[in-house]
Amino acid sequence: MQRRAVTAVLAAAALLLTAGCSSDEEAPPGKDAAASSAGAAAPSSPSGKAEETPPAKGSVTVVRTVATGLASPWGLAPVGDGDLLVSSRDEATITRIDGTTGKKTELGEVPGVAAEGEGGLLGIALSPDFASDHMIYAYFTSASDNRIVRMLYTERKPAGEQLGAPDTVFRGIPKGVIHNGGRIAFGPDRMLYAGTGESGDTGLSQDKESLGGKILRMTPDGEPAPGNPFPSSPVYSYGHRNVQGLAWDREQRLLASEFGQNTWDELNAVAPGDNYGWPEAEGHADEGGFHNPVAQWSTEDASPSGIAYAEGSVWMAGLRGERLWRIPLKGTEASAKPQAFLEGEYGRLRTVVAAGGDRLWLVTSNTDGRGDPDQQDDRVLELRVS
Template identity: 45%
Template sequence: MDSSEHPHQHPTPTRARRAWSAAGIAAVAALALSGCADAAPDDDRGSSASARATAPADLPTGQTAPDGDTTDVVTGLEAPWSVVRTGDDGDALVSERDSARVLELQDDGTMREVGTVDGVSHGGEGGLLGLALHDDDLFVYSTADDGNRIQRYDLTGTTGSWALGDATTIIDGLPSNTFHDGGRIAFGPDDMLYASVGDAGASSDAQDEDSLAGKILRLTPDGDVPDDNPVDGSPVWSLGHRNVQGMGWSSDGTMFASEFGENTLDELNVIEAGENYGWPEVEGEGGEDQGFVDPVQQWSTDEASPSGLTVVDDTVFVANLRGEVLRAIPADDPGSSTEYFQGDFGRIRTVLEGPSDTLWFVTNNTDGRGDPVQGDDRIVSVPLTRAAG
């Protein structure tokens, strides 16, 4: 079975939008958004979808781990894809893939609509995907009728009144399909914009240096090609990718990326400028003799489908969809990992550092491929503990 979110399946029709709720926040019931959550199906996960994590007793120095009870930050989201925090507290912006809405989550748990990204064509895995913040601008990756694109929006207002201002297209015409759309964007420690572009179902294009399919791109915030990119005048930073959906950097600048395999192996890669990661000539390890870079860790596709990724205190956290698990991987020993919340929350799309020594992760059970319970989809918070030393 294809680990790239099963392209032969199609999302179910979008249900009526439900009211958002946050644990213990009665004010959310007064939001001007109608509807209620679907009744929970017969599922091992309860409507509260709570769980507890226990950090390893021998947690290495410099590492961090979930440790404690989970709580819902907010519930009732429809096919959420990306979350970016706007400050040191619990304020954040959330993208909904199919509605093309950008939502604001405030520290008290209330939600409001910031705006809708114009011209989004959703279907399959396409739609409103990645978000990234840079200075006072919101960068947005989305699918339009003529391909995927990255736009920069002026973000006006302040907490509780954020709004989308004028949009400037950074790059457009990126390969798109109903599957393998990539979609993750992030600013690196070099202040450059990195973007993952899937192979859009044309696997051979991932090896074509003249195609942007199956690549990680690197651009300036204005959309220009940096002078120190591997190929003069090209936005391509690395090639030979199938469908990267997670990117992050450790404290020493090492770049990690999570990647969907096809029928056999999903990957965690260390990304270096100009390197080739082998797709479609090789899946998983075994490509070094052909000049490809092997992954630092791999998983069978039925236990992974790695999507979002973040690095906290040199621990790489990877959200997994089909595997329904959160993995923690030491940046200095990326061949090992610890699993948390196996099956407790269903599909997990995104993970990010939360406020006040917490980790947030985002479920993805309402996108047509999961089994939602009451309250899905949700942002979940769990305390983090750091190893002494």
């Protein structure tokens, strides 16, 4: 059911008139082309074992609706006991959802958040030592920049008072009305990764001294991580437009989703120090020395935000595309044509997180000012995938 197509077109036109450039989520239609893949060289498997190739065709079953009535949800972090933490971009709050009953308990409001345009309280992640240190990390837009903070979560305190004062671990990421990036995640190496945007200033992406249009890698304390490709720098890869999806496959290889402008959205296999082309290239480029995407889509079919890895495939949430994409992988190449699910059924899809085995958590994004919410929006769904 394509219930939001007209709304998306009107929002695109309004943004182009007011901002003078295309937005990640409501860009004008690109070339009328089917999804295609362009290979990046696949590194050898860290385990030394041959990798299984997932079937060309998969499946998605909506197991249940976990929670409804969420306001501008953006980031999601499983707590570990079946419960979920969800951030609200516009309200700057973090809410705990009971994974069984769907009951919502507000932990508190994150101070200093300036919610404007695509900015606000964005991605959240739990410390690798969350069971002992109870630290929640959050990426948000302030009055001056995008930054990452950590907060102590004290569950025994009353609802609304469970977040400690934010400790800023990283600051200075360029901010804008558009292209604020915002996804953060701890990798298998226990380092903190952050996807940033170029804030509408395209020149920042190719500037290795800038934090805009990058994937950053840092210690939990916000220092440049050991082994980064550029000395004393948190920059891990560059030439990105706006990264909002980060995930690792079973061989611990990093993948990232990226918004295109008018032509191609991308899924990238991320190699340290590589240049992903923006603004010189959008999608596959035959020259320039840029790292080509694993797969690409016309912007009207995707506008991707979160990604997750499960059952041999990357699962990618589409905002403007209003669908969940499955990209089966063999190494760091797509082993079959990407496959779309849930097209138009739940509107804009913001975040997808692996829930273990063949399960995913999926967060909708219809109350962010660009969707057409119904009485249950926004919601968290549990999916079974293959």
